[in-house]
Amino acid sequence: MSKFVTLNGNQTIGEAARQIDPDVIAAYPITPSTAIVETIAKFKADGLISGEFVCPESEHSAMSLCIGAASAGGRVMTATASQGLALMWEMLYIAAGLRLPIVAAIANRSLSAPINIHGDHSDTMGARDSGWIQIYSENCQEAYDNFIQAFRIAEHLDVRTPVLVGLDGFIISHSMEVIQVEDDAEVKKFIGEYKSLYPLLDSKVKMTVGPIDFTDYYFEHKRNQLEGIENAPQVIEEVGKEFGKKFGREYGFFEGYRLDDAELCIVAMSSAAGTCKDAIDELRSEGKRVGLLKPRIFRPFPHQRISEALIKMKAVAVLDRSSSPGAFGAPLFTEIRSALYDYEERPKITNYVYGLGGRDIKIEHFKEVTDDLEKIAETGKVEKVYSYINLRE
Amino acid sequence: MAKLKDLAAIEDRLVAGHGMCIGCGIPLIFKVILRATEDPLIIANATGCLEVCTTIFPRTSWNVTWVHSAFENAASTISGIEVMYKALKKKGRIPKDKRFKFLGVGGDGGTYDIGLQALSGAVERGHDIVYVCYDNNVYANTGGQRSSATPIGASATTSPAGTQSPGKIQRRKDLTKVLVAHNIPYVAQASPHRWQDLYNKAKKAFEVEGPAFLNVLCLCPTEWKYDESLGIRLAHMAVDTCVWPLYEVENGKYKINYKPKEKKPVLEWIKTQGRFRHLFKEKNAWVLEEFQKQVDQDWEELNKLESL
Ligand SMILES: Cc1ncc(C[n+]2csc(CCOP(=O)(O)OP(=O)(O)O)c2C)c(N)n1
Numbered sequence: 269m270s271k272f273v274t275l276n277g278n279q280t281i282g283e284a285a286r287q288i289d290p291d292v293i294a295a296y297p298i299t300p301s302t303a304i305v306e307t308i309a310k311f312k313a314d315g316l317i318s319g320e321f322v323c324p325e326s327e328h329s330a331m332s333l334c335i336g337a338a339s340a341g342g343r344v345m346t347a348t349a350s351q352g353l354a355l356m357w358e359m360l361y362i363a364a365g366l367r368l369p370i371v372a373a374i375a376n377r378s379l380s381a382p383i384n385i386h387g388d389h390s391d392t393m394g395a396r397d398s399g400w401i402q403i404y405s406e407n408c409q410e411a412y413d414n415f416i417q418a419f420r421i422a423e424h425l426d427v428r429t430p431v432l433v434g435l436d437g438f439i440i441s442h443s444m445e446v447i448q449v450e451d452d453a454e455v456k457k458f459i460g461e462y463k464s465l466y467p468l469l470d471s472k473v474k475m476t477v478g479p480i481d482f483t484d485y486y487f488e489h490k491r492n493q494l495e496g497i498e499n500a501p502q503v504i505e506e507v508g509k510e511f512g513k514k515f516g517r518e519y520g521f522f523e524g525y526r527l528d529d530a531e532l533c534i535v536a537m538s539s540a541a542g543t544c545k546d547a548i549d550e551l552r553s554e555g556k557r558v559g560l561l562k563p564r565i566f567r568p569f570p571h572q573r574i575s576e577a578l579i580k581m582k583a584v585a586v587l588d589r590s591s592s593p594g595a596f597g598a599p600l601f602t603e604i605r606s607a608l609y610d611y612e613e614r615p616k617i618t619n620y621v622y623g624l625g626g627r628d629i630k631i632e633h634f635k636e637v638t639d640d641l642e643k644i645a646e647t648g649k650v651e652k653v654y655s656y657i658n659l660r661e
Numbered sequence: 662m663a664k665l666k667d668l669a670a671i672e673d674r675l676v677a678g679h680g681m682c683i684g685c686g687i688p689l690i691f692k693v694i695l696r697a698t699e700d701p702l703i704i705a706n707a708t709g710c711l712e713v714c715t716t717i718f719p720r721t722s723w724n725v726t727w728v729h730s731a732f733e734n735a736a737s738t739i740s741g742i743e744v745m746y747k748a749l750k751k752k753g754r755i756p757k758d759k760r761f762k763f764l765g766v767g768g769d770g771g772t773y774d775i776g777l778q779a780l781s782g783a784v785e786r787g788h789d790i791v792y793v794c795y796d797n798n799v800y801a802n803t804g805g806q807r808s809s810a811t812p813i814g815a816s817a818t819t820s821p822a823g824t825q826s827p828g829k830i831q832r833r834k835d836l837t838k839v840l841v842a843h844n845i846p847y848v849a850q851a852s853p854h855r856w857q858d859l860y861n862k863a864k865k866a867f868e869v870e871g872p873a874f875l876n877v878l879c880l881c882p883t884e885w886k887y888d889e890s891l892g893i894r895l896a897h898m899a900v901d902t903c904v905w906p907l908y909e910v911e912n913g914k915y916k917i918n919y920k921p922k923e924k925k926p927v928l929e930w931i932k933t934q935g936r937f938r939h940l941f942k943e944k945n946a947w948v949l950e951e952f953q954k955q956v957d958q959d960w961e962e963l964n965k966l967e968s969l
C-alpha cells in the first residue's frame with residue numbers, strides 16, 4: 269500500500285534508495301545533499317539496505333567507485349551537489365563514455381567562488397555536455413518519482429546512459445512535504461531486475477574495457493555513445509506513462525500549466541515553477557493569458573515538443589537559474605531559442621537569470637516578467653534579450 | 662619455492678604485441694606478478710605506459726579482465742569492482758565458490774602523486790585488493806616529467822638540469838612507508854631482477870585478506886637514458902646500492918629480504934644513466950653527496966626498523 273509521509277527532499281531520495289536497494293551506493297557528503305548520504309548510511313546500519321554502502325574519501329573517488337562497481341555488473345547510485353559534482357567532472361564523462369547506467373541525485377547548489385551553499389543550477393548545467401541524462405524536480409514528490417524512474421531510464425538496454433536527478437538545494441532538499449511513498453514491493457517490481465551487460469565479474473569472458481582510441485576510432489565511438497541518449501526520449505515517455513498507470517502520477521518531458529489558451533509563456537524549471545504556478549493563478553484572475561512551461565528533461569533536450577508547445581505564443585520568457593558567462597544567454601534559453609529557429613512564425617523570446625546562490629524568486633517577480641511579456645507582445649519588440657531578476661545593480 | 666620452469670609453463674596473462682619499449686621493465690614485472698595467483702583476476706589500470714601500450718583499440722595484450730578509467734583513480738575503480746563483487750556474492754548473484762582477485766595498477770605518477778589520495782582512501786577502507794605501483798621514477802608516458810618518486814639530482818623535463826639547476830633538488834617520497842603507516846596487512850618493496858622474491862611477495866599480497874601494496878622498481882631505458890643492453894643490471898645495482906631496498910612489512914613487522922654483502926656507492930647506479938650525467942660536473946658534486954647521505958640514512962633506519 270502506498271502511504272503519505274512527511275519527508276524533506278533528501279529523505280525522499282534516501283527513502284527511494286532504500287526501496288530500490290541498489291547493489292552499491294558510493295557517496296560523499298556535501299551540503300545540501302549530505303542528508304541523502306546520512307539517511308542511506310543509517311538505513312544500512314539498521315539493516316534496511318542489503319546492498320553495499322561505501323563512503324569514499326572524495327567525490328572523485330565516489331564516482332570512480334561507481335564506475336568500477338557499475339562496470340563490474342550491478343545497480344549503482346550516488347548523490348552529491350555543487351563542488352562535489354564539479355570534482356566528479358572528469359569521471360562524469362567517463363561514466364557516460366563507458367555507457368554505465370549510474371543514477372545520481374543532485375541537490376542543486378551554486379558553485380564557488382564566492383562559496384555559497386544555496387540552491388541554483390550552476391552545478392548540473394556545468395555538466396550538461398558530460399553525456400548524462402538530466403531530470404529536474406519541482407518538489408519532493410517529483411524528486412521521489414523522478415529518482416525511481418531514473419533507474420528504469422538509465423538501465424534500459426536501448427539507453428544505458430547515466431541519469432542525474434536534480435532537486436533544488438535547500439528549497440527542496442530541506443523542505444518538509446507530505447509525499448506519497450509507494451509500496452516497497454511495488455517500487456521494486458517497477459524497477460525490475462538489473463540486467464548487466466558485459467560485466468567484468470563474468471569469469472567466463474576476459475574483457476578489456478576502456479582501451480585507448482586514436483584518431484581512427486575515437487570519433488566513431490563518441491558517435492556510438494550518442495545512440496543511448498538519442499534513444500532516451502522514447503524510453504522516458506514510456507516509463508513516465510507506465511509510472512502514471514501504476515502510481516497515478518504521469519510524467520512527460522515537461523509540464524504545462526494553464527498553457528492551452530495562453531498567449532504569454534514563462535519557462536522555468538524546478539522549484540521556481542511552484543511559485544510561478546501561484547503567480548499565474550493570480551495573473552489569470554486579472555485576465556492575463558499567461559501560462560507556465562516547466563521542462564522536466566533537460567538532456568536530451570526535448571526541442572521539438574517544447575517548440576511545438578511554445579510556437580503559438582506571442583511572447584516567451586525563459587528563466588534560468590544559472591548563467592553561462594560570455595554566451596548569448598543562459599543554458600535553457602539558448603536551447604529554446606535555437607529550437608524555435610526552424611519555425612517561420614515564432615514567438616518573441618527573452619531570457620532572465622534568477623536565483624543564483626539561492627536568491628529568492630517571488631510571485632511579484634513573475635508578475636514583473638509578465639508585464640515585460642505583455643509589452644513585448646504589444647510592440648513586437650524585445651528591448652532586452654538578457655536580464656536579471658531580483659538583483660541589486 | 663617457485664621454479665622458473667613451472668612459472669614458464671603458466672599461460673601468460675600479459676601477452677606479446679604490446680608497444681612497450683625495448684628493455685622496458687614493466688612486462689618483466691607483470692609477467693611475474695600475474696602468475697602469482699591462479700584465480701580469475703580483474704585489473705584496474707591507471708593511465709600511463711602500461712595502459713597505453715597494451716590497449717590500443719582494437720587490440721589488447723590482456724589475457725585477463727582489465728579496465729581503465731582515468732589516471733588518478735585505479736585504487737577507487739578497483740575498490741568499486743571489489744565492492745560490487747561482495748554485494749553480488751551476498752545476494753547470491755555470484756556463486757559462493759567463485760573467487761576473483763582484484764588488482765589496482767599504477768605508475769609512480771598515478772600512485773605517488775595524483776592517485777595518492779585515492780590509494781590512501783582505498784586501503785583505509787580495507788578493500789580486499791592488491792595495488793601494485795611500478796615505479797620508474799618518472800612520468801614516462803608523457804615524455805619524462807618529474808614525479809615525487811624521481812630521485813634527487815635526476816634531470817626530468819619539468820625539473821631539467823640547466824646552467825642554474827642540478828636537476829630535481831627534492832628528496833624522493835618514501836611511498837612504501839606511507840603505505841606502512843596505513844597499518845594494512847601487507848606492504849612490500851620488490852625488484853624484477855629478483856623474480857623469486859617478487860613472485861613470493863605478489864603471492865602473499867594476493868593471499869592476504871584485506872589491502873596489500875607492492876612497490877616495484879621499474880626499469881625505463883627511455884627516460885633513464887641508458888643503453889638497454891645494460892638491462893636488468895640497473896635493477897641489481899639499485900638494490901646493491903640500497904637506493905631500492907627489498908623489504909616487506911607483514912602486519913607491522915619489517916623484514917629486509919636482501920642485504921648486499923658489500924653496499925655499493927650510489928655512484929655505481931647512476932653513472933650509466935643519462936638523466937644523472939650533469940651530476941659529474943664539479944659544481945653539482947654536492948647533489949651526489951646529498952643523494953648518498955639520504956640513501957645511507959634510509960638504509961640505516963630500515964635496519965633499525967627491522968630489529969624492532
Ligand atoms: C588528470 C590527468 N592529468 C594528467 C594526465 C596526463 N598523464 C597521463 S599519463 C601521465 C604520467 C604517467 O606517469 P606514471 O604514472 O609514472 O606512469 P608511466 O607513464 O611512467 O608508466 C600523465 C601526466 C592525465 N591523463 N590525467
Ligand code: SF4
Binds near residue numbers: 682
Ligand atoms: S617509456 Fe619507459 S616505462 Fe614507458 S614503455 Fe618505454 S621503457 Fe617502458
Ligand SMILES: [Mg+2]
Binds near residue numbers: 770795796797798801
Ligand atoms: Mg612512471
